[in-house]
Each structure stands twice: as C-alpha cells, then as structure tokens.
Amino acid sequence: MRILKAVLPALALVAVAAGCSSSKGQDAQRLTKQRENYCTQLGTWQKARNAAGAGTPDSSGYNEAEASARDALLAVRPLRDETVGGGRTLAEATAAAMNNGDSEAEERVVKYCEDVGFETLTR
DSSP: OHHHHHHHHHHHHHHHHHHHHHHHHHHHHHHHHHHHHHHHHHHHHHHHHHHHTTSOTTSHHHHHHHHHHHHHHHHTGGGTTOEEETTEEHHHHHHHHHHHOOHHHHHHHHHHHHHTTOGGGOO
16 A cells, blocks of 8 residues: 555656646647648738739739738737747738738748748748
C-alpha cells in the first residue's frame, strides 16, 4: 500500500505533464494550419486582384478579388495580433494591403508568410 501511495502521485504528475505537452502540440498544429490557411487565402486574393487589374469594377474578376479579400480577412482573425513590423499587426497590415492598396503592408504580410514557411502560397 505504501508503494501505491508513492506511485499514484508520480503517475498523476506524469499524466498531467503528458497532457500539457499534448495540448501544446495540438496548439502548434492549429497555429500552423491557421497560418497556412491565411497564406493560402492571401495568395488567392493576390492572384484574383492581379487578374482583375485590367478589368472594370463590374467584371467577374473584380467580384472574385472582393470575395478573396473577404476570405483572407476572415482567415487573419485568429492571427490578428501577430506582429509584422513597423508597429503593425498582421490584421492591420492585411487590411491596409487589401483595402488601401498599401504595397508596404502587402510586402509585410508576404514576408510574414515567408517567415512562417508558406512563401510558396503567395505571389
């Protein structure tokens, strides 16, 4: 019985520690998927915007660029507070790039995708 009393707290500690590391692994996987999704949506928006560049606001390319921008802005939500330099968050830079045509902001978000390993998903 003494051994059992000594072993149970140790086993409980191991189980708690294992749960924490498992949770950290899941959090890291979730973050990686969120980043990949964001960079995918950013790249889709860039392609649609570039394709619509010669079109008029009524063209289907323009509508596709708008829809892609909405998707990218939704994808940035869980990552919104990550910093991208220049005193900007990822959400601020994304909005500036998409809504204001801010090329510096776009460079920052593309650099963000490069830094997190998804450079091939953007232009």
